[in-house]
Amino acid sequence: MAAPHWGKIRVMRPEEIRKRCEEILKRVPGHVTVLAATKGRSPEEIRAAIAAGIDHIGENYVQDALSKRPHVPEPATWHMIGRLQRNKAKKALDVFDWVQTLDSLKLAERLERLLAQGERVLPVLVEVNIGREPQKAGVMPEAVADFIRELSRLPHLEVRGLMAIPPVPEDPEDSRPYFREMRKLFEELGREGIPGARMEVLSMGMSADWEVAVEEGATMIRLGTLLFGPRP
Numbered sequence: 001m002a003a004p005h006w007g008k009i010r011v012m013r014p015e016e017i018r019k020r021c022e023e024i025l026k027r028v029p030g031h032v033t034v035l036a037a038t039k040g041r042s043p044e045e046i047r048a049a050i051a052a053g054i055d056h057i058g059e060n061y062v063q064d065a066l067s068k069r070p071h072v073p074e075p076a077t078w079h080m081i082g083r084l085q086r087n088k089a090k091k092a093l094d095v096f097d098w099v100q101t102l103d104s105l106k107l108a109e110r111l112e113r114l115l116a117q118g119e120r121v122l123p124v125l126v127e128v129n130i131g132r133e134p135q136k137a138g139v140m141p142e143a144v145a146d147f148i149r150e151l152s153r154l155p156h157l158e159v160r161g162l163m164a165i166p167p168v169p170e171d172p173e174d175s176r177p178y179f180r181e182m183r184k185l186f187e188e189l190g191r192e193g194i195p196g197a198r199m200e201v202l203s204m205g206m207s208a209d210w211e212v213a214v215e216e217g218a219t220m221i222r223l224g225t226l227l228f229g230p231r232p
């Protein structure tokens, strides 16, 4: 078996990561949840972030989460934040507590069929393609309400909010209009009160623009580089 790719040279020692995470947590307002985006990071690095008080972990690939999570026994909530292929849905349910990147009805129906065999209800966020970028995942903003109405037919999926990855900003301010539009959508959908859908989590903002995201109403920010240093 090939060595897992997280076994690479580390940029920061676990103790440094822990200190860095503690410092960031002090700067983030209490109502905002910090999720550690841990792609390319080792279980040891993830455990350092958890030791600092971060209890939400985001991985981009099912296989990475499957190989890392057994080595991270600490209690934490694991989120799928990458594109989820339908043929990985079953394994995704084995390892993830939340899916933040739901953007297709076919994937939703596949998850529903798998979940219907048990008791569990899966919390999901709907990913919105807020920059309307053709190559990117996510539901177009104008289609989100209808998409969520369709999801309300699926009793084992529980919509808890929205997630977005705006176009890569050159300057943090570049993200502000996208975050603002997300917040507006989030509030409109909350007012609409679609059965089975709650608007509680607005997941937006990464290392480059998290402060702007918080100003514009993010309730969850997803940080990688800022917590762990540059990716190896």
Ligand SMILES: *Cc1c(COP(=O)(O)O)cnc(C)c1O
Pocket: 037, 039, 060, 081, 082, 165, 206, 207, 208, 222, 223, 224, 225, 226
């Ligand atoms: C990598 C990643 C992040 C964190 O990115 P940084 O710029 O390193 O903070 C956040 N969200 C998603 C979906 C990611 O893939």
